[in-house]
Amino acid sequence: MLSLQVDLGQRSYPIHIGVDLIDRGDLIAAHVAGPSAVIVTNTTVGPHYAGRLEAALRAVGKQVSTIVLPDGEQFKHWETLNLIFDALLAGRADRKTTLLALGGGVVGDMTGFAAATYMRGVPFVQVPTTLLAQVDSSVGGKTGINHPLGKNMIGAFYQPEAVFADVGTLATLPSREISAGIAEIIKTAAVADAGFVDWVEDALPDLLRGDTDTLAEAVRRSCEVKARVVAEDERESGLRAILNLGHTFGHAIEAGLGYGEWLHGEAVGCGMVMAADLSARLGLLADADGDRLRRLVEAAGLPSRAPKLGEDRYIELMQGDKKAEGGDIRFVLLKSLGEAVITRVPEDELRATLATTS
Amino acid sequence: MLSLQVDLGQRSYPIHIGVDLIDRGDLIAAHVAGPSAVIVTNTTVGPHYAGRLEAALRAVGKQVSTIVLPDGEQFKHWETLNLIFDALLAGRADRKTTLLALGGGVVGDMTGFAAATYMRGVPFVQVPTTLLAQVDSSVGGKTGINHPLGKNMIGAFYQPEAVFADVGTLATLPSREISAGIAEIIKTAAVADAGFVDWVEDALPDLLRGDTDTLAEAVRRSCEVKARVVAEDERESGLRAILNLGHTFGHAIEAGLGYGEWLHGEAVGCGMVMAADLSARLGLLADADGDRLRRLVEAAGLPSRAPKLGEDRYIELMQGDKKAEGGDIRFVLLKSLGEAVITRVPEDELRATLATTS
Structure with a gap:
């Protein structure tokens, strides 16, 4: 496993890179402060990897649930974001719930923005599963959604607790x-x-x-x-x-x-x-x-x-x-x-x- | 005029309190860094005060436009917030545009949240016109909207550039x-x-x-x-x-x-x-x-x-x-x-x- 640190003072966080990191509940749970985590993924990535990530976190004692979004940039808008809020509120997620973004840049941007704004901010962890997300959206804290008049027009700068870039997940990437x-x-x-x-x-x-x-x-x-x-x-x-x-x-x-x-x-x-x-x-x-x-x-x-x-x-x-x-x-x-x-x-x-x- | 400072390090800002402050373009414009400002108000407050605030800012050389929202807590939701985004994008507001919240707590919370999230953050100034907003929502940086399952469930901590509490506007308050x-x-x-x-x-x-x-x-x-x-x-x-x-x-x-x-x-x-x-x-x-x-x-x-x-x-x-x-x-x-x-x-x-x- 390779690791580096993004140095942003109090908002600093580590990036870990390697194969099969999504099975490493021990490593990931170290960045899930509260008792529960909610995985946000999509219909393409979820079937491959959500079960493994859930199992890894359950094995170290975390409560886990999963929200599955439709897949694609065309769904990176308010209505899809609201699916996350609906599920968090229905599940009574509180301010100590950690969100885990499991997917590409769209999932990462939306989950990060949901984390930035749910109850005015809850922690989140990036688990990017595309090469683009691993090299791009997992560093920099840019989160957001599109507006009909422009891309990423609504969003926030919000840093994750950690990033786990599992290059093993790239095997299923077109x-x-x-x-x-x-x-x-x-x-x-x-x-x-x-x-x-x-x-x-x-x-x-x-x-x-x-x-x-x-x-x-x-x-x-x-x-x-x-x-x-x-x-x-x-x-x-x-x-x-x-x-x-x-x-x-x-x-x-x-x-x-x-x-x-x-x-x-x-x-x-x-x-x-x-x-x-x-x-x-x-x-x-x-x-x-x-x-x-x-x-x-x-x-x-x-x-x-x-x-x-x-x-x-x-x-x-x-x-x-x-x-x-x-x-x-x-x-x-x-x-x-x-x-x-x-x-x-x-x-x-x-x-x-x-x-x-x- | 009374003044105090909210001490939050780099995000510190002043609160000015007095009569007819909305006519003081000189004071307000000192907190509008760019060439243009957008006033966000509602159908109740706007007819009383938006014209005065517009005139005061124009007199000191700022470009000003006004967005008028429906009035009431029941409109403190995503659809109304989106009216702000729609108008900002249609008017090609950029990252240096300052939003001015002219109204009560609902206008302040929504404008603050719009400022926190439009293009990942633009500056904003609070001009609260209700006693509640002057004493409460203008200090603390809480911004947000309601969700059908809970009040203020979606929002951000985001500090204004300054607050102008014009107690003269309380004369029209029920x-x-x-x-x-x-x-x-x-x-x-x-x-x-x-x-x-x-x-x-x-x-x-x-x-x-x-x-x-x-x-x-x-x-x-x-x-x-x-x-x-x-x-x-x-x-x-x-x-x-x-x-x-x-x-x-x-x-x-x-x-x-x-x-x-x-x-x-x-x-x-x-x-x-x-x-x-x-x-x-x-x-x-x-x-x-x-x-x-x-x-x-x-x-x-x-x-x-x-x-x-x-x-x-x-x-x-x-x-x-x-x-x-x-x-x-x-x-x-x-x-x-x-x-x-x-x-x-x-x-x-x-x-x-x-x-x-x-």
Whole structure:
């Protein structure tokens, strides 16, 4: 088992990474302070893993129940969140009940937001079962739901008690979702760690064939870089925003196609290629580095060409993104593979990138 | 103008109390960091005061818009909260937009929760226009909405940038709501400040006839006591719970009758009398002090006899209250007028109090 600590003062928490961690009731229960825990999962993940997690916690004396949500980004809204509240209240869950998020990013975001707001806050533990959730949503404390007018528009910053990333659960993950997770690993490397970019290029074949040791190491390194960035800027007032590389383009793709059409990681993968094109166009990034990033994204099995939504529609969608402030659109761009910069972009350069990449 | 500071480290904020503060754009704008503000109010308060507050902020160069919610506790739910999100998103409000809560406790709780969760948190300012909101919900950072299975079950601890308690707005407040506000003043005095109990007894006639100087002083002293308690225990892990005197009974009354039948302050006023009866029954409080509290509650124009819901129904309702932990019911009780204690209570004593007071 690999472990690291996310350093946020009183809100610090550990991330443990390994195989079959969901069976380790002893380890998990150490982060369930009260007598009872409620697992929140979905109809896809639940049948595979909820029973094992329940059994592991019961074996160490915890009371456990499970809430099963419908699966998919299209259900990441208030009505589904309310299923959690309904079940918690019907089961008389109190302020000492710990929620366990067992699933991908959608389950993690909704369970985290439910934990942040149920009785004004109860503890929660992340048990991410997709590669994307293991490397992305389990670090950073971002929780929330979508609104018809925008993704993740309603939410809170709320930190888990601990994260257990069981790379054994990735064996049942479709290859398309492995690629989506690798997109976030590439992104984290590209904004902050040139050596990690080299490592990902070398490790890519092993990651794609599902080697658990390589996956665990990729999760560890990715979480470590992200944890370092988040520790410096918990509430995303500055530095942390570099982790949004590819997200302004990516969110526009997701919103423009309708959530769920492309996976979030696919949209971010393509969004990074678009951001690299824009970076090169502005003279920030060498063309060769932009090409190298595009080849890495393609080798990971991710799309590198954006859907044809039209330039005006892209710009409209990006202005609605919450990273826009005061109407201007700011972009996370690259100076090299391993160093990011945040800047406003002239509209004609943006249009040129949209014309070239979509 | 009277002022005090709620001391919560980085989340500290001032409370200003006086007449016609809503016209003081200079003072208020000092707590609106960005270029734009959105006032959230309701159909009762809005026509009286929203225009004045808008004009005051425009005069100092802020962009202002106003969202008007339906008025009443029965609208303190997700659908109404979503009206705020819909309007913010339609108006492209960004992370630097400040929300101003102009109204009573319901507007304050919902606006605060909207601010806590819109784009994972935007700043907000409280402009409470009821006595209850001025003394109660403007200190402590409790925000939230009701769920069909319980009051304030979904929410967050989230602190405002500042509070402007304009006691001039109390002139349009029905006398029943003045009494409801006095209930919270009595409660704050009873749990933590014996001298303040004496003061309230003397000042009661002036408070009831709406003398603004006396009201301002009552708001100041009440906020000061409450701020001191909250500063020691921001997230209600211990001491702060004494501020819930009368609330376990009071919430049961409100839930049992249906929210909105009794005002929150009326339910708390009656709940205090019930808590005093229980305190005396357990030998904690002298009978004479219990009688004195009851007379003060009655003199304030508040009910001192609970509705006949039946003992079993009361107990069922109180077990659903979020202050219950692990199934047991804990009560805030009185040792004297000015000192509270939190304790579990044997069911037969609780039933005796319910039989006597309802």
